[in-house]
Amino acid sequence: MITVEDAKAHCRIEHGAEDGLLESLIAAAFRQIENRTGQVFDKVEGAEMVLDSLPSGGAGIELQWTPVRTVNELVFLDPQGVEQTMLATELSLDARGVYPKLYPVTEWPESKGQRASVKVKADIGYAELPADVRAAALLIIGHLYEHREAVVIGTIATDLPMGVELLLAPYVIHRVG
Template sequence: MITLEEAKAHCRIEHDAEDSLVQSLISAAFRQIENRTGQAFDHVADAEMVLDSLPSGDSGIELKWTPVRAVKGVVYLDPLGVEQTLSGADLLLDVRGVYPMLYPAQEWPESKRDRASVKVTADIGYETVPADVRAAALLIIGHLYENREAVVIGTIATELPLGVDLLLAPYVIHRMG
């Protein structure tokens, strides 16, 4: 992530009066980047994904994040409604596709088919945010800091040819359907 000090230096802010605003702009910039690219750049140690049941046999579960550093475990309800746990050692993570797939080391156990009866916990995000993504975030932060309204009247603006879209293009996951 980008620190408050880095964002303030980029925006040439020399006071502390707007620290909470700048911090919120940092968060907003990364949410925008994550929404645009389909990737998780912020490191989250215990991200959770909820399912209604485990697949059968040795079918995989497509995880909703990319990148996934490690799957910590799966907690599920067995057919009798008793909570069971599969540790990371019981699971195989295939990161070759756009979204990682999670497979059982053997076969998935039988689970109860009920709303939110399965919870996958994973360590996601980049260890270090790539330099071009950091640059895009700083451009977004600077833009949001300087333009605090949805409409600016009386100015002529041009998009930077080497702006946010170009910096983020290698990270965008194109979705079908």
């Protein structure tokens, strides 16, 4: 995604004394972007979503992430409480729409209705960081690096007209409710 070297070049830092700070600013920038857009930009392998039961009939499971690169498996408790696994070959991912939906290739098996009895494991996030999101992240990192205090006194500030909000606008998932 964005390396410490990328952040150092953007902030024009020529020493390694603040590498730890830059790592934390990179993480903070991505959390801000992900909170703002509702999407996952950092590649995560093996993310886990927990449910209380499998749906009945042909209903799909709406996954909590977007985008989802692959679903690895679904682990659930059968009616007798024995752990069962559905592999990726037994699952179908419908990536249309805001949040992807997971369906069985044939039909959902019976599951035990119990808290946290179903776990979906998936690889999520963008395979490659879009250029405009990268630019927005670097703007945020630069801002946080230059302004390390909660309050700046004695300056007049204004948002950059072609700044972070404009760069992230195409990726924002608008929520209702």
